[in-house]
Amino acid sequence: MKESTLATKIMIGILCLGVLVYLGIYLLRGFREELTTTVAYTDAVNHGVEATGILIREERVLSAAGEQVDLVLSEGEKAAVGDTVALVYSDASALSTQQAIQTLDAEIEQLEYAQSTGTQLVDVTRLDRQVVSSILNLRVLSAAGDLSNLEDSVLNLRTAVLQRDYAYGGSGEIQQLIADKQAQRDALSRSLSQVAQTIYAPASGIFSGQVDGYEALVTPQGLDSLTAQQLSEWLELDTAAATGSIGKLITDSTWYFAALFPDSEQLHLVEGSDYILSFSGDFYGSVSMELERLEADQGQTLAIFSARSNLSDTSLLRVQRVSLVTDTVEGIRIPRRALRVETQEVEREDGSVGQRNLYFVYTVVGRQAERKQVEVIYTGDTFYLVQPVDETAADRLRPGDEIILSSSGLYDGKVVR
Numbered sequence: 001m002k003e004s005t006l007a008t009k010i011m012i013g014i015l016c017l018g019v020l021v022y023l024g025i026y027l028l029r030g031f032r033e034e035l036t037t038t039v040a041y042t043d044a045v046n047h048g049v050e051a052t053g054i055l056i057r058e059e060r061v062l063s064a065a066g067e068q069v070d071l072v073l074s075e076g077e078k079a080a081v082g083d084t085v086a087l088v089y090s091d092a093s094a095l096s097t098q099q100a101i102q103t104l105d106a107e108i109e110q111l112e113y114a115q116s117t118g119t120q121l122v123d124v125t126r127l128d129r130q131v132v133s134s135i136l137n138l139r140v141l142s143a144a145g146d147l148s149n150l151e152d153s154v155l156n157l158r159t160a161v162l163q164r165d166y167a168y169g170g171s172g173e174i175q176q177l178i179a180d181k182q183a184q185r186d187a188l189s190r191s192l193s194q195v196a197q198t199i200y201a202p203a204s205g206i207f208s209g210q211v212d213g214y215e216a217l218v219t220p221q222g223l224d225s226l227t228a229q230q231l232s233e234w235l236e237l238d239t240a241a242a243t244g245s246i247g248k249l250i251t252d253s254t255w256y257f258a259a260l261f262p263d264s265e266q267l268h269l270v271e272g273s274d275y276i277l278s279f280s281g282d283f284y285g286s287v288s289m290e291l292e293r294l295e296a297d298q299g300q301t302l303a304i305f306s307a308r309s310n311l312s313d314t315s316l317l318r319v320q321r322v323s324l325v326t327d328t329v330e331g332i333r334i335p336r337r338a339l340r341v342e343t344q345e346v347e348r349e350d351g352s353v354g355q356r357n358l359y360f361v362y363t364v365v366g367r368q369a370e371r372k373q374v375e376v377i378y379t380g381d382t383f384y385l386v387q388p389v390d391e392t393a394a395d396r397l398r399p400g401d402e403i404i405l406s407s408s409g410l411y412d413g414k415v416v417r
Helices: 002-031 092-117 124-144 150-169 171-191 228-235
Strands: 036-039 041-056 059-063 068-071 084-089 197-200 205-208 245-250 255-261 274-279 285-297 300-307 319-335 340-347 353-365 368-379 383-388 402-406
Touching (some): 084 092, 084 245, 228 255, 228 285, 228 300, 255 319, 319 368
Antiparallel strands (some): 036 402, 041 319, 059 245, 068 084, 084 197, 205 245, 255 300, 340 353, 353 368, 353 402
């Protein structure tokens, strides 16, 4: 009886010890800080001077008699002499019918493209990722107010969705859908009334549906005599398009940007040199432009730039706020919380002792933390641009390294996974 009681007590003790060990491990894991990391990547920050200016082009305004106008050409599309620019209808119902036909044509084209590129062996997972990526891209463009690539992004999304539906539905379903839409289009075409007027391109160029009233006022021929005061007055104008204008043709591939900058001595601009102008708004991008003319006048500087690229991208723009890029800093981008500082004592040449800061990050290499010393070259609101102290070191920080953001008690070689 005693032996049985003793054995029971031993078993209970072992069980209690096991429970305590389990609780200890559980609590230890609960208190241990979770490892948080991110990936370092190459980034660049532009330094520049902002200015307001006007885009100047060789432009020819197109007009039509009537309000029911259907533009055939898209914004920024090239046109040859004699190409159809617009169709003018006698009543609003005819215009609505024509627009419905164009919508059906676009849908049929998308369906046929999805059918031609899809197969029964299509990777549905890849298409799912493509749909999600297209949706995210649209959200980014919408949040930034960038309309320059909106149409292409919508088409990419529609194509991905159609291809995905095709993968599930098969060729018979999508073929029937094409046939139905073709029947709708044919029925609308038979009911469409005659076009009252056709507008043809009188010259070759880039089409734009934006007419703002600057077309006759601001021309390339007047750039040689343009003054800073005159440009300042132009920037204050409240212009309007002429009655009956439906669009314009940009008939020269060279376009100009006339801007007012602060004192040119601080900018160190040189005529004949190329500079990067960063635009924002309906067109987000940077354009390399040549400085044609520079003239200082009463504390302001008139600068006239020219370019032969991005004409279609900038056809909607007129008065713009731009940034003239004067310097670009390139480095490896890391979050501010990833940078760590260590203060060391150093002996100066005169024998005195001073202090210096060493900057470094920890990266994950295998299962261990690896310390990499860096130099800060730019400080942003939420990030730093850094570069390795030794660009030739084998263990230097590189783009793509996994950087540790949080975890206390880090040291070189610590096992973190």
